[in-house]
Amino acid sequence: MKRITKNVFGISAGVLMVLFAGLGIATWINKEESRKALDEVEVTDSAEVSEIVYKYGIPVDNYNVRYGIVQANQNLSVLLQKHGLSVGEVHELNKLSEGIFDVRKIRSGQAYAVFETKDSLPRTSFFVYEENPKSYVVFDVRNRKYEVRRGENPVEWKRKQVKGKVESSLWVAMQEHDTSPQLAMILSNIFGWTIDFFGLQKQDEFRVIYEQEYVEGKELPNFRVLAASFNHEDSLYYAIPFVQDGEELYYNEKGNSLEGAFLKAPLDFYRISSRFSNSRFHPVLKRYRAHHGVDYAAPTGTPVYAIGNGKVIAKGFQAGGGGNYVKIRHNSVYETTYMHLSRFAKGLKVGNEVKQKEVIGYVGATGLATGPHLDFRVYEHGKPINPLHIKSQPKKPISPMNMPQFTVVRDSLVNELSRL
Structure with missing residues (x-):
């Protein structure tokens, strides 16, 4: 029995030694596999891979x-063809572009990029055309597997703010505060029904909280005004954005819409060269006569807008007077006339319905004019009135139901503006 026990113990010991050895080998193998697995994870998550730069x-x-x-x-x-593609390959890409990109719209001055292989005999793999800073078209010609696709660069909106005073014009003031003058155009559109931007005075103060769009760190002339205030003629005007009935409009501090039935001016941001008068010295005729309009000096080709919704009731040419002109009836009370146009908007005809801020023509010097300008006239019940005094009814105000929510938004933004 002792011998048997000894043998059994000996066998058991041997088995245990084998088992322990096996476990040791298995543990070592598992450790190696784990290490390899960790190595693979490290490689996958390494700086080398994360440093790969993608463009388009x-x-x-x-x-x-x-x-x-x-x-x-x-x-x-x-x-x-300049970059090695044959006429046949170009033809194939033209066909593939149909419905994706109109190749006839490639314009001079736009950027493009060519991606070539790093072989001893490099071949074009991609041709990329930039439509604008945000969108591009990729022509993929790798291994003769052609593909045409659109893409967009990632954009970023950065929150900014600016505060300043007008010395000569809002345009110049923006430049002096290292802000894009395009923001002045945005403000003139927002406050266009309440402030005459042609009549700004020295020391008028503006405060704006806004977002600007960026692509790859470059500024784009796209803005979102989050809140603004304008101190003009001893009055403080606010612009508070708020969504009501699915439409975002700008409202004043009382909840009245800043958008009225008519714009204050029919073009963006140029100076008044002559005002409404019953006796003005005519620069061409060299005599005094009535000038029942406002002249806006602006470069030839400047877009001219309809100041409100209406119907085109006249369009023509007066050789010894207004040159190319357009007349619009807005309602039973008001009509407006736009004179000395260099040309009309494409497709504009008598009988057309036009919308507020729709382009109807372009500034020129046709007819009796010494230089490019717009002669703008307003008629109330058929009688000429000063265009700068036209009445403008605001759009729908904040409803009683939405007023509590608007009040919270308004108070927050007004406080933020005051702290600039």
Whole structure:
């Protein structure tokens, strides 16, 4: 029995040693596999991979990239053949572009990029055309597997603020505060029914909280005004955005819409060269006569807007007077006339219904004029009135139901503006 027990113990010990050895080997193998697995995770999550730079969705490091600008008289065919593609390949890409991008719209001055292989005999793999800073078109010609697709660069909206005073014009004031003058145009549109931006005075103060769009760190002339105030002629005007009935409008502190039935002016931000008068010295005729309108001096080609919704009731040319002119009936009370236009808006006809801020023509010097300007006239019940005194009824105010919510938004934004 002792021998048997000993043998059994000996066998058991041997088995245990084998088992322990096996466990040790297995543990070592598991550790190795775990280490390898960790190594793989580390490689996958390494800085090398994260440093891969993509442009237009293409890994830049895999190619030699050439950037260029479309020159005058260059089209897609010229550009692609310049970079090694055959006439047949260009034709194939033209067909693939249908419904995605109209290749006839490639314009001079726009940027493009060519991605070439890093071989001893490099071949074009991608041609990218930038429609604008945000959108682009990729022509993929790798391995003769053609594809045309659109893409968009990621955009970012940055919150900003500016406060300042007008010395000569709001446009100049924005420039002096390192802010895009385009923001002045946005403000003139927002306050266009309540403030005459042609009549701004020195020391008028503005405060604006806004967002500006960026692409790859570059500023774009796109803005969202989050709140604004304007101190003009001893009155403080506010612009508070609020959504009511699915439409976002700007309201004053009382909850009345800033948008009225008529714009204050029919064009953006240029100076008044002559005002409404019953006796004005005419620069061409060299005599005094009535001038029942307002002249806005502006460069030839400046867009001219309808100041309100209405119907075109006249369109024509007066050789010894208003030159190219358009007349609009807005309602049973008001009509407006726009004179000395260089040309009319495309497709504009008598009988057309036009919307407020719709372009109806462009500033010129046709007819009896010494230089480019718009002669703008307003008639109330058929009689000429001073366009700067036209009555403008506001759109629907904040409803009683929405007033509590509007009050919270207004108070928060007014406080933020006051702290600028």
